[in-house]
Amino acid sequence: MKSHSFVRNTLPGVIHYSDRLHLPSFSSYARFLFLPTLIYQKNYPLRKKINWKFFFKTLVEFVVGIFILSFRFEKGSSFIQETGLRKFTVTEIMQDFVENSTEVAFLIMIVHYVCLHCIQNLFGELFRFGDRLFYTNWWDLLDLNTSLVKWNLIVAQWIYYYVYLDFKNYVCDNMFAIRLVSFVLSFAVHEWLGYHLWKTTCPLLFIFFIFIVFPTFYFEVPDRNVFVILNTYLIASGPALAVLYGVEYYISINVPFDNRSRLEQMFLPRFINYITWE
8 A cells, every 4th residue: 555655646757757857765765664654745744853751651552452462362262263173053153242242342442552553653753753643533423434434544544545536536426436436445455465364264344344334324323322332333343253254264274174166265254164053
């Protein structure tokens, strides 16, 4: 995503130069790789000096967050680790999901804080980056569309410039089509990354967001506190489904032999074969 932004922002000056070709320096590109932004610019707002007190405070928070996540993931779940060794009933799966839903929502909050607060602020402070708006109050919004945007402003900004505006300017200006393409492309990339990281796929997360979350963009939600809570759980339930990737991973370890075709491996989760509908 950074490379795409760098090429998009520098290519016009290379193609349409007149007398002398002005290429960006390697140092500006190398600096851009470590700055907490996905949009390349020649100049960024910079602070005068590094606040080392804030830097080390954020570093401690990052270490504590990683410790909590690693401890929980190391502890694991017997349900996940035993997949592939025996079959599970739908009742067992739903019971495990309900019992751990609150904990998973809490872990998602920690992941969000570690990735979008600690890491971004650490690199931002180290390079004196001035723009520190990485997320806003996504947790108390009724509009799910706005919540997803404010969850990660860094990626949302990249999607707006290089997917939303490009589709609107060069394909069509239909709002529904633009939103759908942006949404599908975003979660298709998530699935693609998951496949290459874990060598397995579980497109239920993609299906959940496309067929359940996306239609909610067009529903009016009453301004009540109960709907704020439900909205928060709906946002957290998507990443909670990412547990299924762990299920697929342990199946690949417990039952490494897989004689399915390449297409089936990419789009058909193996855990379906280990579920009894009871």
